[in-house]
Amino acid sequence: MPAKKVKCIHCGTLVDEFVTECPNCGKPVANKWAPTKVSEAPWKWTPAKKKMNPLIPVAAIAVVVAVAALVYLRMIK
Numbered sequence: 516m517p518a519k520k521v522k523c524i525h526c527g528t529l530v531d532e533f534v535t536e537c538p539n540c541g542k543p544v545a546n547k548w549a550p551t552k553v554s555e556a557p558w559k560w561t562p563a564k565k566k567m568n569p570l571i572p573v574a575a576i577a578v579v580v581a582v583a584a585l586v587y588l589r590m591i592k
């Protein structure tokens with residue numbers, strides 16, 4: 516069974532059915548709603564300036580420990 520060819524919706528080039536990007540224009544072939552401007556490579560991303568509050572995981576652990584302690588205290592009564 517020969518590979519089915521589909522037309523690139525952007526430039527009309529016939530491309531293999533299952534390729535995701537047109538070799539001619541480099542845009543996504545199948546989904547015309549897909550963004551044609553792909554994001555930059557990850558190593559070009561600027562690091563996020565807002566860091567996660569370091570207190571949040573600590574607080575979550577404290578809550579878990581507190582609940583576990585309460586359950587434990589109820590069990591040994």
Ligand SMILES: [Zn+2]
Binds near residue numbers: 524527538539540
């Ligand atoms: Zn194309």
